[in-house]
Amino acid sequence: MIYLQSTYLLVNEPTIQREYAPLEAIKDNYEKWVISLDDTTLASNQGIKHIQAWNLSKALL
Known part of the structure; x- marks a missing residue:
């Protein structure tokens, strides 16, 4: 789950x-x-990752 x-x-x-x-x-x-x-990603915050929308499909693999 995510x-x-x-x-x-x-x-x-x-x-x-x-x-x-x-x-x-x-x-x-x-x-x-x-x-x-x-345009830029933020550092992880309390374990919460910031993902750019156009990279979502890659992150889900």
């Missing part, structure tokens, strides 16, 4: 916190990813 949170862009800290918060609230060990259209 939890996915999608968003358009992670443009500022409040947006990042808003998009990561639902995944941070889940207290199990399944993978958690935030998917966006950002």
Whole structure:
């Protein structure tokens, strides 16, 4: 199982916190990813990975 949170862009800290918060609230060990259209990827945050939307199919392999 993988939890996915999608968003358009992670443009500022409040947006990042808003998009990561639902995944941070889940207290199990399944993978958690935030998917966006950002040009760069953010570092893993509390085990939550940031994936660019166009790389999602590769990440799911």
